[in-house]
Amino acid sequence: MYNFDFAKPSTIADAVKAMSEEDAQALGGGQTLIPTLKQRLAAPSTLVSLTGIPEMQGICMDDAGRLCIGGATTHATVAAEGAAHYPALAAMASHIGDPAVRNRGTLGGSLANNDPSACYPAAVLASGATVVTNAREIAADDYFQGMFTTALDEGEIITEVKFPVPEAANYQKFVQPASRFALVGVFVAKYADGVRVAVTGASEDGVFRWSEAEEALSSDFSAGALDGLSVDASTMIGDLHGTPEYRAHLVSVMTRRAVAAC
Amino acid sequence: MVEISMNVNGKPVSGAVEGRTLLSAFLRDDLRLTGTHIGCDTSQCGACVVHVNGEAVKACTMFAAEADGAEVTTIEGMANADGTLGVVQQAFQDEHGLQCGFCTPGMVMSAAALLRDNPTPSEAEIREYLEGNICRCTGYHNIVKAIQTAAAKLTPVAAE
Structure with missing residues (x-):
């Protein structure tokens, strides 16, 4: 793969700054992006790792009863910690790829890529979830815009997704x-x-x-x-x-x- | 270049790597820990599985710079302190859980990760957990037996 500068910010603000560089690209768990880079199908100048940002990690319930998951939370974490709150979502996360992929791959990475065969987009759209970025909140119905295409702007980062919990x-x-x-x-x-x-x-x-x-x-x-x-x-x-x-x-x-x- | 440091098999190591240097390359080429095998280099086969902060990951699909500050365990760290085979390794030998042996490092690392999360897995759970580890000799039967044997040794059923 082509070389790039590697940045690992520890706050969303620093990540947004790093993403403002020309041809910067966000790196979630890399389970799709790294194979893509190996194929030389992408050539970012800077890769901005989002896995070292504590405020983008983890799972909690908000006051409105929504399950809030940080954008850099791995599938394995959602599978383990989401089960008590939203069992169907946790079950879905527990069957993405294989165990090693689930230990790296992230919710935000999956949504930003919007692979037409990925699992998470179905869960987010069926839940009428809200995709939260560094700049705004996007309703699931507005977020997905076709194969590998989303409402995200250049340099925009998915920081959190809020899932209304169904009956x-x-x-x-x-x-x-x-x-x-x-x-x-x-x-x-x-x-x-x-x-x-x-x-x-x-x-x-x-x-x-x-x-x-x-x-x-x-x-x-x-x-x-x-x-x-x-x-x-x-x-x-x-x-x-x-x-x-x-x-x-x-x-x-x-x-x-x-x-x-x- | 990025300066990185991490603990590999309990020993502190450091180095300077390019952004694009994969963890698998850093382990094999810089640290000369060639037990971590690169089978497909496309994250399909699982021969390169290592543990990063206790979790099984494919070392060919993670950058070395992402492991900065991490605790990494490779197949070289699975033996006992005196150099004899660890429980999972010994079980693979006892059950002949390998044919050509190329996939074995990844199989052992995945097996160890499974047994830590689930000390008494069913055969179905073992097979499901190994979804990301491919043995092209198709020796899965004895690999599963080896993991069952290791599970029994690590978690003996209490004697009545």
């Missing part, structure tokens, strides 16, 4: 066995004011809400409510792992399983 939730992942990413993943979250369903891995546009299923489930929260509903295969990803039609079919199957498991 019931479940994530079902159909694993692509070579990469362990989701071939299709569906996160269903039931709140007092309605059900949210977010799908990852399937669409050419990245994570999306399946609004038809949300309406059906909001009036009747049972797998049977999904009878006859399907997503349009024409916008699904097709590759050697699965055709668009196969992915569209899996979306229905995984949604049913998630509802049944709630």
